[in-house]
Amino acid sequence: MQHKEFRLLVINPGSTSTKIGIFDNDRSVFETTIRHDIETISEFEHVIDQYAFRKKTILEALDKEGINISKLSAVVGRGGLLRPIEGGTYEVNEEMLEDLREGFSGEHASNLGGIIAHEIAGNLNIPSYIVDPVVVDEMEPVARISGVPEIERKSIFHALNQKAVARRVAKSLGTPYHELNLIVVHMGGGITVGVHKGGRVIDVNNGLHGEGPFSPERAGTVPAGDLVSMCFSGEHYAEEVMKKLVGQGGLVGYLGTNDAREVEKMIEEGSSEAALLYEAMAYQVAKEIGAASAVLYGRVDAIILTGGLAYGKEFVKKITDRIEWISDCIIQPGENELQALAEGGLRVLMGEEEAKRYPDAIVKEQLDR
Ligand SMILES: Nc1ncnc2c1ncn2[C@@H]1O[C@H](COP(=O)(O)OP(=O)(O)O)[C@@H](O)[C@H]1O
């Protein structure tokens, strides 16, 4: 029987880059990463303001490659800060667009994925989807408690890549994903450390709003009392403080760059400040992995390090030196997000799965609250 051929455009806006791909069914025929330096990104007050800029760079990249978008069957974007929902593929609809534009759970580049996908697809009269957005929420009740009754911990993380890489590693280990205890560490513009138990991410640091290790452009956990004092010092607007946590925190805050390769260059050129900060980022990642291993009572089948920073051999060594006593460390540099987006869209186009309707699949515990 002859299989139908679908051509998909997949779009993955990250905090430091926009990655795009063209897939014929699940076969990648073109992929590129457009990096955005901190000067360009800082010109925009809000992430949503980057919409026209990111869309233009995508269309230009496709045009440069001579790709005719009129032949597309669907456009799939990385999903953003929606309401907490279960994993899966969702058709982009008006309710979703409204929440993405507003940034229902905050601002992040992935909010643009569904919006740009919908815009390009709408002009071609084809469907648009998002897959496993950053708000996929499988946290256990015990992990939701913060210590302040009015504040609940949230699941905001690299769900798409963490799940895709975990499944890939499970396959290579010859054990089903849902039978493994894994710690998956995605290290990109943000850094998230997910505890995968029985195929669910039962705990993870909120990689966006100040939890966990600091990262190329985020603060991670900061001393709470000092943050409160800063907020009420009368010296800063709320938006300014939020930017210190997201966008202008981490390496950007200390060294003015979100590019780890530049930091490596500074270290090579003798900067002891850059060396200390790189060491500190690795130290904080290792500490978070230690905490994640306690969630699993120390029974960890593997620790997976992934994302752009996992290409940095020295950086990875600084982490593994501190944690390899916990379990085997598997290094999967980069991410599998474009492939995962394509496969999610394809499952729906092939009729293997029905697209979920947003916001029908909101995590039930959230509604009960
Ligand atoms: N070869 C490399 N060595 C070290 N760091 C790298 C390398 N390639 C990318 N990175 C770093 O990874 C980070 C971006 O990771 P990535 O997963 O692409 O981020 P995002 O998708 O969040 O934009 C940047 O700090 C970048 O400098």
Ligand SMILES: CCCC(=O)OP(=O)(O)O
């Ligand atoms: C919001 C969590 C996902 C995340 O941090 O993505 P980037 O590393 O691409 O910014």
